[in-house]
Amino acid sequence: MPASQPQGALLPVLLASPEWQHACQKRDFTRIFQMVKLKAGIYPSRITALCGMTPSRVGEVMAGRRGLAHIDVIERVADGLRIPGAMLGLAHRPWEIPASAPENERSPAPVSRLAHGAAATGSVAGESLDHLLPLADSQVTRSTLAALRSSVEDYWRRDDQHGGAPLRPAVVGNLTYVTQVMRHAGEALGRDLRSLAAELARLAGWAYFDACQYSTARIYFSQALGLSLGQEDRLFMANVLSCMSLQATYDGNPAEAIALACKAQDVARGIGDQPLVMSMLHLREAFAHASLRDASACHQAIDRSRDFFERARGRTDEAPSWVRYFDETKLIIDSGIALARLGEAPRAEPLIAEGLRREASAHQRGRALHAFWLAGTQLEQGKLGDACHSAELALDLTAVIDSPRVAGHIHEFHRRLAPCAREAPVIRFEQRMRESLG
Structure with a gap:
């Protein structure tokens, strides 16, 4: 089925489950189809229509008598069931990137309509995942927010220890969930959820950067910037810009990397005295100058980084938590x-x-x-x-x-x-x- 047509969508809680991720990693479509039926209410007849397969073939796969090996079929299944490409070892799927939306509302994992799944699940025709999830999770509280923040901290630890690439499905699932429920939360809780969504978008961008999928990473970093607008946390924006600067250096765009690092410095400078942040940002600038083989500018940036670091000694507790690694x-x-x-x-x-x-x-x-x-x-x-x-x-x-x-x-x-x-x-x-x- 063409990716441009309306399709069913899987719940973020299913996408984030270890059992689902393991099945996708192994391309175990018997288990994938079974979980789609049991957990998402998408029955074999609907799988047949969504994925452009015959009923007999879907039945054989679900019974474990047949697998899927051809890449074109696997891509049709990913598109039909809205399985992120990274989960199945595929390239980023076209539908994972929204065609157009206001920058501060753009979500690299857009919510899909449930029109195709409605008949099978008994839901009202035309209801969207965007509408249904908040109804199911209307009990979102400060405790929920604290638990989500704890998960983000754990994701960063795991990224540092084992790399960010395997974290992508879980992080994107959490980001999708948070961006949905924050639209239906009260003003105070909604503001905190928006801040959490911005951090999840930054983490998703970093995970895709570590996976060397730079264009996708840039989309998530841009989403993080958009979500941070109006949050009065300009240091967070400087942090995102610094990540984008490092990625631009890796991606062979040193001039862009310099511009991003300098913009981050301007943002941080406008906040007040932030010596540790400035020290880190000047070294990001030095990386980019080095890629251009501009020895003078590189050495000057390194010297400025060291000067700011000396000013930061004994004041680490005053710095944002995200820069204390430096x-x-x-x-x-x-x-x-x-x-x-x-x-x-x-x-x-x-x-x-x-x-x-x-x-x-x-x-x-x-x-x-x-x-x-x-x-x-x-x-x-x-x-x-x-x-x-x-x-x-x-x-x-x-x-x-x-x-x-x-x-x-x-x-x-x-x-x-x-x-x-x-x-x-x-x-x-x-x-x-x-x-x-x-």
Whole structure:
């Protein structure tokens, strides 16, 4: 069935359930169809119509006698049942991005009409998920809000430890739910729910950034900015702009990255004295200048970052919670990475090595990225053995990390080893790489 036609929609609580996510990851369509029937009330006849399949084939899949392997059929199922592409290992589906909406109302996981599911579920024809969910969850309270905030904190911890890519379905499900119920909440609770939705949109953007799906990440970051309008939290806007600056650097748009970092600085500067925030933002600017090979501007940004950090000493408690990760260790590492991007490997290596030595073992995704940067600076200086040894540390950490961003760094490092392919350290590294990445 064409994606442009009206279709049924699955409830966010189903999309966020571990059982559903596991079935999607395995592409177990027997379990997927069974759960769609039991949990969403979409019966086989409706699955047949939504997914453009024959009744006999749907019946065989539900009975476990047949699977789905052809990508075009899997895409039709994703589109027909509104299963986010990332859940099934597909590209972002076109319907996941709204065609047009006011910027501050734009939702990358738009609510779909239940016209097709109405007859099967017994609901009133034309009722929307946007309308039904608030009726079912009218008991949203401050306790609900606290629980949702706790979930967001947990998602950030898991992102730091294991990478953001696997969190996307759950985060987007929560974002969809919160943006729906906040429209029907009272003024005070609605304002807090809107703030929570903005943070979930930022988290979704970060998760897609870590998955190297930059265009989708930008949509969520833009949604976070839109939701933050009128919230009187301009520091949050500076935070989102800093995330977008880092993504632009990775995406090969350093001029845009500089503009975003400088805009974030302007926003933070307008709030008052925020030295820790400014320190972090100047290093984001330094990354972008380094990508342009502008040594003078890069060094100036690093110097400003260090100056602001010195002003922030002893005042960490005054800074927003989201920037407190930016401690002296992070300052050292990021300064080294900026110099590595600039091509000043001899100056970058000791900084990254010292930062990596200090870094907490729980920050596994960060340690893997930083080990790659250390390996790159060592390779740049002809220290082949040291470089491969450092890269092996990143490989060791990939066993507990699902981060395409980290995997991309490792493959790029491997590409740079091509001229030394017959050297023993490279042969050993390639063997470890095969064992770790398959």
